[in-house]
Amino acid sequence: MARTLVSTIIAAHSTGSPQEGEICKVRVDFAFANDITTPPAIQSFKAMGAEKVFDPLRCAVLPDHFTPNKDIASAEQAKKGKEFAQSQKMLYWEVGRVGVEHAFLPEQGYILPGDIVTGADSHTCTGGALGALSTGMGSTDLAAVWALGETWLRVPPTLRVDFVGERPGWVTGKDMILALLGRIGVQGARYMALEFGGEALSCLPMDDRFTIANMAVEAGGKAGIFVPDQTMLEYASKRASRRFTPLYPHAQASYLRRETIDVTNMEPVVALPHSPDNVKAVRACRPFHIHQVFIGSCTNGRFRDIEMAALLLEGKKVADNVRCIVIPASYEVYNQALEKGYIKIFADAGAVVCTPTCGPCLGGHMGILANGERCISTSNRNFVGRMGHSKSELILASPLVAAASAVTGKLTDPRDIATHEFFTRLEGK
Amino acid sequence: MSHTIKGKAWAYGNHIDTDVIIPARYLTSSNEKELGKHCMEDIDVDFYKRVNSGDMIVAKENFGCGSSREHAPLAIKGAGCSCVIAASFARIFFRNAINVGLPIFECPEAADSIETGDEIEINTETGTIENRTKGKVFSVTPFSPFLQELIERGGLVPYVKEQLRSERVEK
Numbered sequence: 001m002a003r004t005l006v007s008t009i010i011a012a013h014s015t016g017s018p019q020e021g022e023i024c025k026v027r028v029d030f031a032f033a034n035d036i037t038t039p040p041a042i043q044s045f046k047a048m049g050a051e052k053v054f055d056p057l058r059c060a061v062l063p064d065h066f067t068p069n070k071d072i073a074s075a076e077q078a079k080k081g082k083e084f085a086q087s088q089k090m091l092y093w094e095v096g097r098v099g100v101e102h103a104f105l106p107e108q109g110y111i112l113p114g115d116i117v118t119g120a121d122s123h124t125c126t127g128g129a130l131g132a133l134s135t136g137m138g139s140t141d142l143a144a145v146w147a148l149g150e151t152w153l154r155v156p157p158t159l160r161v162d163f164v165g166e167r168p169g170w171v172t173g174k175d176m177i178l179a180l181l182g183r184i185g186v187q188g189a190r191y192m193a194l195e196f197g198g199e200a201l202s203c204l205p206m207d208d209r210f211t212i213a214n215m216a217v218e219a220g221g222k223a224g225i226f227v228p229d230q231t232m233l234e235y236a237s238k239r240a241s242r243r244f245t246p247l248y249p250h251a252q253a254s255y256l257r258r259e260t261i262d263v264t265n266m267e268p269v270v271a272l273p274h275s276p277d278n279v280k281a282v283r284a285c286r287p288f289h290i291h292q293v294f295i296g297s298c299t300n301g302r303f304r305d306i307e308m309a310a311l312l313l314e315g316k317k318v319a320d321n322v323r324c325i326v327i328p329a330s331y332e333v334y335n336q337a338l339e340k341g342y343i344k345i346f347a348d349a350g351a352v353v354c355t356p357t358c359g360p361c362l363g364g365h366m367g368i369l370a371n372g373e374r375c376i377s378t379s380n381r382n383f384v385g386r387m388g389h390s391k392s393e394l395i396l397a398s399p400l401v402a403a404a405s406a407v408t409g410k411l412t413d414p415r416d417i418a419t420h421e422f423f424t425r426l427e428g429k
Numbered sequence: 430m431s432h433t434i435k436g437k438a439w440a441y442g443n444h445i446d447t448d449v450i451i452p453a454r455y456l457t458s459s460n461e462k463e464l465g466k467h468c469m470e471d472i473d474v475d476f477y478k479r480v481n482s483g484d485m486i487v488a489k490e491n492f493g494c495g496s497s498r499e500h501a502p503l504a505i506k507g508a509g510c511s512c513v514i515a516a517s518f519a520r521i522f523f524r525n526a527i528n529v530g531l532p533i534f535e536c537p538e539a540a541d542s543i544e545t546g547d548e549i550e551i552n553t554e555t556g557t558i559e560n561r562t563k564g565k566v567f568s569v570t571p572f573s574p575f576l577q578e579l580i581e582r583g584g585l586v587p588y589v590k591e592q593l594r595s596e597r598v599e600k
Contacts, residue, residue: 023575040459040499044528048589066457073457122497122521138499138525139459144589152575186444187491191520220494220519275444362453362496383448383495385471 002252004158005225006193009133009247013116023154028058029115029132031145032091034101034358035063035074037120037138038081044143053088054149060091060110062101065358070365099330099356102126102214102298107332109239113228113246118145123298123380128213128225129206130236131246133193135222156222157256159189162198165264169423170414172308173208174300174378174398177215178269179261182279190220192256195249197227200263206235207304214299215380218276268413270376271396274384282401282413290395292375293324293406294387296354297361300378300399301329303336308426309403310342312418313349319409324351325360325367351406363387369394376405432554434511434532436483439476440545441469445488446495447522451504453496464500465507482509487543489515493522502531512551514558516540527576528585534558539567 001019003011010018010026018024033041038061053059061081066074085092091110098104102123105111113131117124120142127134137151145151163176181188194216201209209226216224226232228246236244267281295301295309306328318324326346328334334356337343346353360367361379369375369388374395377387382394397405400414407417415423449471451464458464469476469486486492486505492515493501502525505513512532526533534551539558543549547562556569572580582588 023573036453036456037497037499040503043459044586047586049593050589065453071457077457120497122495124497136497136521138497138521138528140499140528140585141524144585147589147593186494187517187519190491190517217521220491222520362448364453381446381448381495383446385452386448390471 002250002254004193004253004255005195005227005247005249006133006158006223007155008249009114009116010153010155012114012247018155020155020157023152025150026116026153027150028118028145030058030110030117031119031142032060032062032101032105033120033139033142034065035067035078035081036065037142038084039077040139041120041143041146042080042084044140045146048143048147050147053090053146056089057091059088059146061085062093062098062104063095064098064100065362066364067357068095068355095355097331099333100298100301100358103302103329103333106130106210107239107330109236109241112236112240112242112244113232114244118142118151122217123214125216125221125224126210126214126298128216128223129209131226131228131232133223133225136217156191156193158193158195160195160197160255160258162258162260163196163200163263164198164260165200165262167200167204167263168266169427170268170400171263171266172398172400173204173211175266175269176261176263177212178271178279178396179266180259181215181219181271181277182269183259184219186218186275186277187220189216192221194219194221194224195227196224198260201226202229205304206231207302210302211299215276218380268398268401270401270411271382273382273393273395276381276396282411285411287410287412288374288395289410290322290376290405291373292367292369293322293402294360294367294375294377294379295325295399295402296327296329297358297379298329299380301327301333303333305378305399306333306337306342307340307429309399310337310345311422311426312400312403312414313351313407314345316349316407318350318406322406322409324406325354326351327354327360328356330356360387376402376411378402432552434551434553436485436511436549437481438485438487438543438545438547438549439480440543441486441488443489444491444494447493447498447501448495450493450501451498456498456500459500459503461503461507463507464504465509468504468508477508480508480510483511484509485512485514485549486510487514487540489540490517492518494519497521499525499529502526502529506531514539514543527580530584535570536567
């Protein structure tokens with residue numbers, strides 16, 4: 001049987017030869033939960049009568065959603081996770097070292113090509129940028145993985161997406177995944193795996209690939225996975241915390257469907273309220289006035305994202321009456337931005353730079369919206385009430401669109417405030 | 430054990446996401462009853478006040494899309510709902526509902542016909558949904574044998590418990 005990439009990985013982790021559509025048991029290489037999803041996982045773990053996690057170096061607790069703890073209830077919740085992790089001798093990091101889970105784990109080499117990774121967070125699919133079957137689950141499912149080191153999966157059909165053409169400097173990973181979401185819709189890949197390929201990926205930086213994989217779940221996907229190439233293997237080899245074996249799709253793999261997206265003439269795009277598939281070219285939108293800009297999250301808080309925003313904001317000012325919040329997704333990113341002088345650029349421009357947290361993305365803390373407020377956000381969801389009041393609005397965008405809009409105070413195409421040379425310089429970075 | 434679920438329907442549209450089922454601002458608790466008080470709050474402010482024990486949520490495509498938060502099916506249970514009928518479910522919510530023991534039924538025809546206020550009767554043995562208000566009967570898409578076994582054993586917790594116990598006996 002010619003297998004897709006996800007099917008190859010599942011077969012390598014199970015005892016039989018499971019066919020598409022079949023449910024099978026698979027070994028899991030790494031399993032983690034966050035401050036919100038760990039407490040219910042502990043409860044299920046205990047109810048299962050489990051005493052020890054299957055391998056403490058493959059199980060992790062990463063407090064990142066409400067941390068640094070926003071109130072007593074969140075502090076109690078984070079404390080429960082910490083005490084459990086310590087009692088199990090599992091991987092655990094305190095604020096100041098950990099970052100947003102989906103940025104931090106790949107950086108630290110815990111998610112690797114060929115792996116099966118489960119996380120009690122829907123954006124676990126971000127790990128697909130490393131050629132892993134990395135998928136989100138609930139807390140009870142995660143508890144079962146911690147107890148047994150395995151889980152059940154259905155071998156999903158695969159939707160293959162090829163990005164082709166030559167990518168202009170203003171087209172980022174965010175524009176590419178939004179373009180796909182606009183085409184296939186929020187359930188276009190429900191119960192499926194998305195497999196990404198095509199010549200336009202060969203020179204696409206890892207940070208952009210993480211952004212693309214991150215939003216696979218916004219199409220309903222179980223995974224959004226990249227075929228290993230030199231860029232990916234270099235990234236993984238440099239950081240790997242253990243040995244890994246990259247896996248590949250078979251040449252004659254049968255796909256449920258194929259989509260091809262040409263990036264050559266692509267424009268900067270956004271997702272308008274209240275759905276990630278409500279996608280339009282920025283120039284086709286009316287110039288929505290905004291109250292807030294958020295640059296960060298597991299979608300766009302990586303170094304290249306912060307760099308693009310900083311270079312665009314250099315020497316400029318955030319518009320009066322606009323709050324611009326920048327949150328590097330990890331301390332590695334934070335420190336790199338500090339060394340490059342980007343934090344100063346943000347401060348000089350009138351933006352606020354916060355410590356790594358998921359906070360604003362899920363309406364947790366550090367950037368909650370009031371009734372009637374509108375925010376341009378580099379995060380992944382613009383559902384009703386996602387970032388605060390149920391009558392607030394979110395527009396999803398790339399860091400370039402977000403930074404350009406921060407300067408003008410309204411939704412802005414970055415080409416309207418930056419030169420062609422600027423984008424050429426970005427391509428070289 | 431009764432095979433009948435009876436209740437009044439609360440009907441919603443496509444893509445009801447986990448953020449409206451239970452907004453993140455309440456995720457500093459994983460207590461079912463506490464979460465239930467805020468169920469559906471951002472699209473239906475008075476849902477918790479108006480819903481009666483045994484009522485059911487009926488929705489169209491992709492119910493439960495978004496977050497992995499298990500708090501979503503817990504909130505639905507905590508609000509007193511007996512089950513969810515939808516044209517289709519998002520995959521993480523689907524697993525979570527089975528794992529926390531919230532009955533879910535996939536039936537596009539029923540989801541299409543049922544309106545808020547309709548009296549619904551579900552027979553889990555025959556796999557039928559009856560809209561008593563409109564006098565219509567629909568068949569539920571059956572679960573795969575593995576999922577049926579998981580549900581019959583009482584969900585994932587007892588399933589893993591049994592597995593761990595047999596592993597200890599083997600050792």
